[in-house]
Amino acid sequence: MTVTKLTFYDRIDNALSHPEKQLAISAGAKAKYINRANAMAEFQDMEMTRQLARQVRANTLSKLDLYLEQFADNVETLGGKIFWAKDADECNNYIHQLAVRHNVKLIAKSKSMLTEEIDLNDSLGHANIEVVETDLGEFIVQLSNDRPSHIIAPVLHMTREDVGTIFNENLNVPFTTDPSELNTIAREHMRHIFLNADMGISGVNFGVAESGSICLVTNEGNGRLISTTPRIHVAIMGMERIVPTLTDLNTMLQLLARSATGQKLTVYNNIITGPKRTNELDGPDELHIIIIDNGRSNILASSLSEILYCIRCGACLNACPVFQSIGGHAYGSVYPGPVGSILSPLLFGNHFDPLPHASSLCGACKEVCPVDIDLPSLLIKLRTQNIQKGSAPLWMQISQWIYAVTICNPILFQIFLQLAQTITNRFSQKGWITKLPGPLKNWTNQRDFPALAQKSFRQMWSSNKE
């Protein structure tokens, strides 16, 4: 993934300096949050299903090697090809060579965060192969050279006017802000791409071990088109995306749709079992499934492996008060929000170490997660690791050290407590400090800081004793 040079704090400042984007993001995220809540409220046995889904994910990861082999055997029996890619380069090279071998000039692609992770479009672009994003949101992102700001709704940060302008400037059409007209423009433009592409590329929502099927989930139908009209279909799957059986797949699909968009089921749950068979009318002649590691086996070996339960529904993004304020771009990663704050440092390295600190640990993410990932605990684990390896900012390391020493020593603790009591009460009005000095003033810009109680518990205890 291309990494920006800006620090996390710069990116946040950037995000906060665009109030219109901020409004679009927080309205969009909140709408999705409410849709999800409504859909879950009418879901019978929701909590039980969620815990079952969690067990399915835990079971799958604990025997992932066996399931991967079973999946691959089944795909190969059906006439599909499996390629095992260690990292982004191996995956991109395979697709490049395949495209060259078949003289592919145009590729239609459905939305996949994994392909963003491995920079597939850039890699193919360098080789003069045209790749067109067919998901409406991703298409707009591609036209405007932007980046997706949400894993489910790539243009959450854009207004209608933004989209109208982008279409007007890039597609030679009159300016409009009507979503349904914009839709029609995109549909007409994209038809040509679907019917002329020589290769379709997609991600994989779930791979089913028992049958060698892959499931692509789309509302627009682009996932169906790119896996039907081109002669070759290439599906790229993160190695953890396996479910053992069709029954498990069903459980996941019910939760995924409700969590992502508040639908009972996504419009098209497209289950693909091998390439087109001899007597069938339409479909791709070749199916290539690339199973990619790209750092996942390291996560699997770590104490943070629970993050691999994730089914990429985006519910934790919508629920997160930090995401609602700063939006996806500020995270600087293809995976934003709570899940991204954990995945990004693990997949993309030190540059993303500050991300886990951008959380109030309120637990809203865990509450909405369809597989009940304990995101707050994982965030704390990552913070601990950051301190231990010394990658946290110096001021944080020093204050952590002071805190650790103080809390372990009753006399020091007493002294600091008295000091804090005196100082905070001196500067407070009616128990609240409304203005802090220097760099601390950011804190009191939005809210007041409570002063410590006039009398501490210890003081009350000893005075009561007397």
Next chain:
Amino acid sequence: MQRNQFVKTVRRSINLNDLPTINSLPIKNKLGNITNRATLIKQFVHEANAVKCHTHLVNDHEIAMDTILNLLSDQPNKKYMSWDDKWLPIPNFNTILKNLKYEHCNNYIPQDREKRQSTYKHLEQACIGITGCSAGLADTGSIILESQAGQGRLCSLLVPIHVALITSNQIYPTMGSYLSDKSDNVTRSSNCNIITGPSRTSDITQTLTLGIHGPGTLHIVIIDN
């Protein structure tokens, strides 16, 4: 990377992590508690309408045929795509349409690049795609379509209007109940789709619009005799 090397890395990670192995999963198919046929149909119709399908509940295949002819007569041309008669609950469906001078677009897609593209060009002119169903799901208003010989995928994909024919005995309470009865059917062809409503997107400012890449209109004709 070689398969065995890849799998070995995964195995090593699992061993390092000491993940708990969970052997038996209590997961079962949710069967739903409705068994009464009339209630099932009612729920199916209600849920399908809720996801913006147009449902037509009819008593026999003749009225079903009339419904389809009505839809066809509103179209700008007489071209349509459909599954083979074998897969449709109306007998001699394609022959009837042929006698009425409707043109069935052949949706066999050849391997050759040029021929393939000219076929697509031709198929794009079809106004309506008519298919049967493997099943309907009452709790979500979904229909399930396979892609065996004579059941082209494009009939429910390339056209602006998709008409799906279903008989009332094909309606299951939930996906779980379908899977526990017919799970092999899901994987017996290269493609099985669980379709819930017409194609849609809310990408632009969370405003729902229908018909982005797939059909924008989905009619479900339920034959209950």
